[in-house]
Amino acid sequence: MTGSTHTYNTPASRRAPRRTTPERSGAGKARAKREGWAAFWFLLPDSLGLLIFVFIPMIMAIVLGFFRLDGFGNLSFIGGANYVRMVQDPQFLQSAAVTAIYLVILVPAVFIVSLLLALLVQQRIPFVGAIRSALFAPYVISLVVVGLMWQFLLSDKVGVINQFLAAFGIHGISWLGDPKYTLGTVVVISIWFQMGYYMIIFLSGLQDIPGELYESARIDGATAWQRFWNITWPMLRPTALFVLITVTIAVITGGFDLIYILTGGGPAGSTSLLIFYIYQQAFLYGEYGYAAAIGSVLVLVLLIWSAFMFRITKGGRVDDE
Amino acid sequence: MTSDSVATGRTMDRSAPVGDTGAGQDARWRRLRKGDKKWTKKTTILFIVGVIIALIAIFPLVYMVLSSFKPEAEVYGESFLPKHWTFQNFIYVFTEVPFARYMLNSFLVSAIVTVVALFFHSMAAYALARLKFKGRETVFLIIFSTLLVSLPVVLIPEFVVVKTLGMLDSYWGLIVPSIFSAFGIFLLRQFYMGLPDELEEAALIDGAGYWRIYWSVVLPLSRPILAALAVFFFLANWNSFIWPLTITSNPDLRVVQVGISTFHQQYASSESYIIAASTVAAIPTLLLFFFFQKQITESIKTSGFK
Numbered sequence: 001m002t003g004s005t006h007t008y009n010t011p012a013s014r015r016a017p018r019r020t021t022p023e024r025s026g027a028g029k030a031r032a033k034r035e036g037w038a039a040f041w042f043l044l045p046d047s048l049g050l051l052i053f054v055f056i057p058m059i060m061a062i063v064l065g066f067f068r069l070d071g072f073g074n075l076s077f078i079g080g081a082n083y084v085r086m087v088q089d090p091q092f093l094q095s096a097a098v099t100a101i102y103l104v105i106l107v108p109a110v111f112i113v114s115l116l117l118a119l120l121v122q123q124r125i126p127f128v129g130a131i132r133s134a135l136f137a138p139y140v141i142s143l144v145v146v147g148l149m150w151q152f153l154l155s156d157k158v159g160v161i162n163q164f165l166a167a168f169g170i171h172g173i174s175w176l177g178d179p180k181y182t183l184g185t186v187v188v189i190s191i192w193f194q195m196g197y198y199m200i201i202f203l204s205g206l207q208d209i210p211g212e213l214y215e216s217a218r219i220d221g222a223t224a225w226q227r228f229w230n231i232t233w234p235m236l237r238p239t240a241l242f243v244l245i246t247v248t249i250a251v252i253t254g255g256f257d258l259i260y261i262l263t264g265g266g267p268a269g270s271t272s273l274l275i276f277y278i279y280q281q282a283f284l285y286g287e288y289g290y291a292a293a294i295g296s297v298l299v300l301v302l303l304i305w306s307a308f309m310f311r312i313t314k315g316g317r318v319d320d321e
Numbered sequence: 322m323t324s325d326s327v328a329t330g331r332t333m334d335r336s337a338p339v340g341d342t343g344a345g346q347d348a349r350w351r352r353l354r355k356g357d358k359k360w361t362k363k364t365t366i367l368f369i370v371g372v373i374i375a376l377i378a379i380f381p382l383v384y385m386v387l388s389s390f391k392p393e394a395e396v397y398g399e400s401f402l403p404k405h406w407t408f409q410n411f412i413y414v415f416t417e418v419p420f421a422r423y424m425l426n427s428f429l430v431s432a433i434v435t436v437v438a439l440f441f442h443s444m445a446a447y448a449l450a451r452l453k454f455k456g457r458e459t460v461f462l463i464i465f466s467t468l469l470v471s472l473p474v475v476l477i478p479e480f481v482v483v484k485t486l487g488m489l490d491s492y493w494g495l496i497v498p499s500i501f502s503a504f505g506i507f508l509l510r511q512f513y514m515g516l517p518d519e520l521e522e523a524a525l526i527d528g529a530g531y532w533r534i535y536w537s538v539v540l541p542l543s544r545p546i547l548a549a550l551a552v553f554f555f556l557a558n559w560n561s562f563i564w565p566l567t568i569t570s571n572p573d574l575r576v577v578q579v580g581i582s583t584f585h586q587q588y589a590s591s592e593s594y595i596i597a598a599s600t601v602a603a604i605p606t607l608l609l610f611f612f613f614q615k616q617i618t619e620s621i622k623t624s625g626f627k
Contacts, residue, residue, distance in 0.1 A: 035453055038448070043444070043460065052501075053483075120374070123367050130375070134375035134376070140556060141382070148599045152596055158397040203622075260563075278477070282477050299474055
């Protein structure tokens with residue numbers, strides 16, 4: 001599941017954490033020292049773990065890219081050769097192109113679908129709770145099950161979806177076997193899977209908009225369309241940016257499980273996302289160094305994207321202009 | 322509506338406590354909204370649209386569960402409901418492959434990771450939010466920066482680290498690296514910063530140590546957010562696939578996701594067994610969702626803005 005967060009400073013986080021005023025007496029100094037040590041011990045387990053299992057791998061991701069590392073642990077420095085190889089590797093280039101298309105279609109699609117769903121389930125309609133639950137339910141299933149389930153639904157000829165389409169005279173589409181359709185199929189399944197999660201985030205943003213704004217707009221005679229563009233959209237901007245950042249990160253780093261089960265990157269490389277290509281290079285061909293080099297490209301893309309978002313949101317403070 | 326009146330709305334209170342999503346709305350507005358809940362022409366249309374979309378969304382799940390009760394001959398049949406209900410697929414799955422073992426592995430790993438992670442994260446978050454020490458902001462920023470990179474991108478170096486530590490193909494390898502994530506620390510820190518100043522005062526005057534304050538004041542207060550995060554962490558670990566797939570090869574260590582994936586490779590043609598196995602793997606998550614829906618959605622909401 002996606003670890004997500006945001007960089008917006010809410011009033012709560014802008015306040016420095018509260019503490020009693022520091023005392024300058026000897027007793028106060030002793031207490032400050034004691035407090036420092038307490039903090040050290042409290043932070044120790046997580047800091048050590050994060051250092052070993054997150055921070056070091058993050059640095060290694062960059063470093064390993066300059067080495068040749070095979071499955072037997074033989075390590076040799078080869079400079080930029082992995083990166084040269086990348087530009088000359090047609091499979092890598094195809095994979096990069098597939099990832100780019102996937103990203104450019106999926107991110108806006110998830111954004112728009114989940115926003116529309118949030119606008120719908122925000123309304124006070126009967127049984128809205130049950131409708132929300134049904135829309136969110138796919139998200140709690142593992143992507144492995146999601147993959148197996150859709151493979152079953154989309155089976156050629158006999159699958160329920162093709163049976164349904166046959167009733168409308170559409171025959172013989174191989175959703176997972178024809179390179180024309182595979183990436184689209186993966187995109188649709190991904191939207192179906194993720195929409196509930198971002199719907200909840202949008203819903204939370206919508207519920208934070210003070211109702212008085214809508215009430216006075218209604219008295220002023222504003223249409224629903226005007227209310228959306230003049231109240232909802234501007235007020236929802238911090239949420240929208242948060243969703244945009246997290247969806248992008250989730251789309252770049254996710255997708256492996258689904259591809260592994262559904263298509264194995266095929267047919268003809270049509271669904272070979274970079275994250276899947278990295279796994280193949282490392283664990284199928286034993287090219288750990290080359291795989292790490294490709295991974296470092298993804299880390300770089302994520303860094304640039306985050307820096308870019310950080311800049312246009314002025315350090316995350318999107319709501320103070 | 323002028324832009325001025327929109328701007329005044331920007332002072333909205335975003336520090337509302339967890340679970341209080343209706344904060345800031347006055348009673349009059351709430352009454353007005355409640356009035357909308359009646360069956361008017363507008364709500365009826367929206368209701369129909371909502372129901373259609375919701376049915377499309379859950380159709381695959383319902384269809385999978387129902388199909389797992391169908392005998393092999395019926396699984397691609399035209400009937401939505403099984404004509405002859407059978408448990409044969411489930412019996413096959415549990416007897417042909419050690420599926421119970423996979424479930425137990427998943428349960429153990431997810432439960433241990435969840436408990437240990439929440440314990441460590443709340444300790445770290447307590448220090449970052451309520452203790453004063455040199456370099457606190459720096460420590461927080463470094464921890465925060467690790468949020469950017471999630472597992473698949475650093476899969477290779479992570480694998481190398483775990484291999485170096487001799488944890489490959491062991492429960493240690495499944496459990497230990499999954500514990501550490503800045504996500505939980507970040508959310509808990511936000512929560513602890515929102516607690517009132519006076520919280521520790523009385524305890525400190527009584528001469529209680531920081532551990533006592535954490536253990537008997539802060540932890541009990543965090544029960545709701547810990548519960549929400551626990552459900553979320555358990556689900557995430559139960560559903561995780563790429564990491565256990567990468568570091569285990571011993572069949573006894575297979576977690577349920579890896580188990581159904583290998584089952585799928587071995588029995589690719591017996592669709593009804595695969596569907597039954599998938600249903601078994603999905604049921605715990607669906608049950609968790611059913612009983613703890615509120616906690617799950619609350620933890621998602623807090624992940625963003627509160």
